[in-house]
Amino acid sequence: MRVVVIEHMSLDGVIQSPGREDEDGRDGFRHGGWAQSAAADPAIGAAMGAVMGTEFSWLLGRRSYDDMLAHWNTVGGPFRDGLNATTKYVVSSGLDTALPWPNSVLLAGNAVDHVAELRRQEGGALVVMGSGELVRSLLPRGLVDEMLLMIHPLVLGSGRRLFGPEKTPVPMDLVESSTTASGVVITRHRPRRA
Numbered sequence: 001m002r003v004v005v006i007e008h009m010s011l012d013g014v015i016q017s018p019g020r021e022d023e024d025g026r027d028g029f030r031h032g033g034w035a036q037s038a039a040a041d042p043a044i045g046a047a048m049g050a051v052m053g054t055e056f057s058w059l060l061g062r063r064s065y066d067d068m069l070a071h072w073n074t075v076g077g078p079f080r081d082g083l084n085a086t087t088k089y090v091v092s093s094g095l096d097t098a099l100p101w102p103n104s105v106l107l108a109g110n111a112v113d114h115v116a117e118l119r120r121q122e123g124g125a126l127v128v129m130g131s132g133e134l135v136r137s138l139l140p141r142g143l144v145d146e147m148l149l150m151i152h153p154l155v156l157g158s159g160r161r162l163f164g165p166e167k168t169p170v171p172m173d174l175v176e177s178s179t180t181a182s183g184v185v186i187t188r189h190r191p192r193r194a
Contacts, residue, residue: 001057002145003115003126003144004146005146005148006048007129007147007150008150009150010152010155010156012161013163014031014159014161014162016161019033019039020036026160034152035150038182038183044150044186055124057086058129059089059134060090061091063130064129064134065090069088085103088104089126095108112137140168147172147187149188150184151186173189
């Protein structure tokens with residue numbers, strides 16, 4: 001399986017709470033829903049579908065899992081049904097973490113070891129959305145195969161960022177890039193393997 005990271009990101013690298021005002025208010029973040037204006041852009045949906053493919057599972061940190069599933073199971077609709085039908089691997093440090101949604105598999109303990117094992121298995125993509133801490137733990141260890149970044153023309157000035165102070169540089173190759181009608185720059189990157 002290959003690990004594919006999909007993130008909405010501001011120009012200054014913020015990934016916190018792009019979808020809804022109430023999504024993630026940690027650290028007093030008050031700009032929730034900042035990516036809403038581009039949500040209906042068909043180019044974004046097409047780019048996401050292209051990297052996810054038809055055979056995929058979700059790979060999520062516990063916080064992203066809790067928020068995404070709670071929201072969509074409340075809102076309803078076809079996205080809810082798709083989320084519930086798809087396997088969700090959930091990384092958590094707690095061995096007793098409750099996973100209330102169908103087709104959820106707990107990966108308790110060392111996320112790096114679990115993801116390395118999943119990557120050795122046959123199958124489609126393991127798709128990560130949000131889950132910044134998880135991405136930051138996997139990327140320097142060579143456990144991310146592709147990144148789709150949707151960079152919005154906005155500087156937020158605060159909020160949790162995708163990339164932080166890294167100890168080990170990760171060279172990336174640009175696979176493709178485009179700009180949508182709404183001004184979002186869509187880039188696909190693959191880590192350069194030694």
